Amino acid sequence: MKKAVILLSGGLDSSTVLAYARSQGFACYCLSLDYGQRSHSELLAAERVAKALGAKMHRVLKLDIGQLGGSALTDTAIDVPVDGVQPGVPVTYVPARNTLMLSFALAWAEVLGAQDIFVGVNAVDYSGYPDCRPEFIRAFEVLANLATKAAVSGARLTVHAPLMEMSKAQIIDMGMRLGVDYGLTVSCYQADSAGNACGVCDSCRLRKEGFFAAGIPDPTRYFNKIS
């Protein structure tokens, strides 16, 4: 079985990607980054999901960027917006997050001898995030193929972003067919410690609309009853 490194946040998208990579026959090494996100329950969700979907290994590495500030997800002085998705780059954007996460995935891939990295970025719902665009993923792949020992000896590394052009409803639909239990996942930017979601942050809104559009009952537990 070919090894692959899967970036797994514990949210809806990355959990679907893990199921997809498994369906493609990869032995999955899941990597979660603890970047001081408000919602620690995301990392617990990642652990549950990795287990449920038969990952070979799950590792959590610390990503020490909280002290740099600059994002509502790592800086408690900045509020998470709850008034609906706005145009432009949102304050929940974490500086260079996907660059950093893919770099960690690359480091592990190199140690494992894996030539495949899977990441759940999506350009449809998250058009505001610069590092979710197809051209960004392609540029990282070019970099990866210059950066490593394996690259020097001619091996080719592929960065898979299978959700890139899919709507949230299509992602959920694919995940359901692949056996993902979305009740285990946490997408909320400010979930409580039990993994209950707020229902009003951008991530909750997009997720909720996705289940609605897919015609599938939303298994998310919300703590915010007004939502």
Added chain:
Amino acid sequence: MKKAVILLSGGLDSSTVLAYARSQGFACYCLSLDYGQRSHSELLAAERVAKALGAKMHRVLKLDIGQLGGSALTDTAIDVPVDGVQPGVPVTYVPARNTLMLSFALAWAEVLGAQDIFVGVNAVDYSGYPDCRPEFIRAFEVLANLATKAAVSGARLTVHAPLMEMSKAQIIDMGMRLGVDYGLTVSCYQADSAGNACGVCDSCRLRKEGFFAAGIPDPTRYFNKIS
């Protein structure tokens, strides 16, 4: 004054780069990564050097890759080679290190609003490291210019690698003219806690030869008298 992020390990090369960036009129924000390197005295050296060369700020972030293994610099089960520089990628190579370090620099640059990153990579002495090649640096620059909020609004980020084509002797010569006190720097892969160098690892050998070729007395303190 324009802000720049300088990757500063505390070694000879990156200290010279800091002096160079200062001479170009940049306000220097120095970033050191604590990746569990054997030689913690490198980080202390970075602190001394940042202060001596008038850096605006010096930050140390943890780079949590030690548990991935795969390098003599982070994995104590692998010995640091002391028998001279060999062809090929050395075991002291840290998987994806420069990709990771540049990604952290990019994150900080984004928060600071800096459009310049300086890194002390060098293709002459370190031809064995894939992520010290000019094409790698260029690929990272392309990536950086797709990855950030600033990139979306048209700002252009530059990755400066001023030492890329210089010999160790040329680097030392430039640094001396820029006022670098190399007695403060630590390059050794296995320096002791006081910053004394072994004299026999690849990094020590290249440094020692550099001082010799530059015709400048080597200010390095060695603990290994056989060297």
